[in-house]
Amino acid sequence: MRPPGARSRLTLPPGYRQNIPAMANRSWTTDALILSLSTWGEGNREALFLTPEGSLQRASVFGGAKSRLRAQVGPWQTGKLWLYTDPVKKSTKITDIDVKAWRQGIRESLVRTWCASLCVEIVSKSHGSADWRVVNAFLDGISVSDDDECRRGLIRFLWRYLLGSGLNPDTARCGRCGADADRTLGDPFRSVLFYSPHEDGFLCPDCARREERLFPLSPPALLYLDAVERLSPSETRSLPLEREPYGELRSLLFFLLSRAMGGPLKTLETGEGIL
Ligand SMILES: [Zn+2]
Known part of the structure; x- marks a missing residue:
């Protein structure tokens, strides 16, 4: 006689138990600023967006020309995104958006x-x-x-x-002689300073050479x-x-x-x- 539950265990795909945590994480949400959209395949789009944590992410935007989602995912807009990540294909798609700033x-x-x-x-x-x-x-x-x-x-x-x-x-001191802008110039804003790409710093009028860029x-x-x-x-x-x-x-x-x-x-x- 088969022990109770054996049948269901046998029909489960291998790795089923290990997959449970990954499946739980497939759907996720984040606030996002849509930076740009690029087109791929037959009219499909991919959005590049910035998250509040500062990371850049990409996700597909499916739907034809008349789809609501496609109309709402646009550059320079900030809102909340609902996403779905397929761990096997390693691809992410946007499933919904709530635009907070249309701009x-x-x-x-x-x-x-x-x-x-x-x-x-x-x-x-x-x-x-x-x-x-x-x-x-x-x-x-x-x-x-x-x-x-x-x-x-x-x-x-x-x-x-x-x-x-x-x-x-640094706008506070000369990048060449090191003199504090206050001391050199009396008032840091009473004289012109010259940014030198070579020094990657500002130079006081005494140190700036005419032949430099x-x-x-x-x-x-x-x-x-x-x-x-x-x-x-x-x-x-x-x-x-x-x-x-x-x-x-x-x-x-x-x-x-x-x-x-x-x-x-x-x-x-x-x-x-x-x-
Ligand atoms: Zn100087």
Whole structure:
């Protein structure tokens, strides 16, 4: 006579018991910022997204042109994702989304779109060093800002990104003679400082050589960077930034970002003239 339960044990697939924990983990949820969508196969899409922990993940988005899911998973949107991971195929798909921030205003202006594209390119290439709050706040801001506010917002975002990654050159002292900017210049913001790519630091006027490639930053430009570092985002948002210091910061920060990313940024190359 067969002992009770033997039949069911015999019909279970091998490894069934070991599979139980993995099966329990197949469905999962996370908050996510959708960075980009790429198409593969016959109209299927794959989303690249950032999580609050700073990790970059990919997941498929199935569905035809009229599917609700496909319509809701779009770049620059933040929401909660429901996902399913197939441990055998090692593939993940999005099964549902609850969009919390649509940011549709980004599509309404070329400058906004371009700023968002640059942000996404930086986050996509940053391998987890992008700060969830800083990135989301930047996208929230540009989706409702006019073009000039977007330009200033981009400067602040880029400097915050460099500060957060520890890639910001020191504006407090000369990278060559080591003199404290306070002592050398009396007032750190009363004189121009020159960023030297060779030193990866700022030089005082005495040390800056004419034959070097240098990025000058005038006192208002230095003051702006200092404010971004020391003041709250709401305090810096209202600070003015004139055309000339904006241009200096733009040149320097675009250079520093390209260097930090290990090469030219596609958005900067294709967006020439937009900012
Ligand atoms: Zn010096």
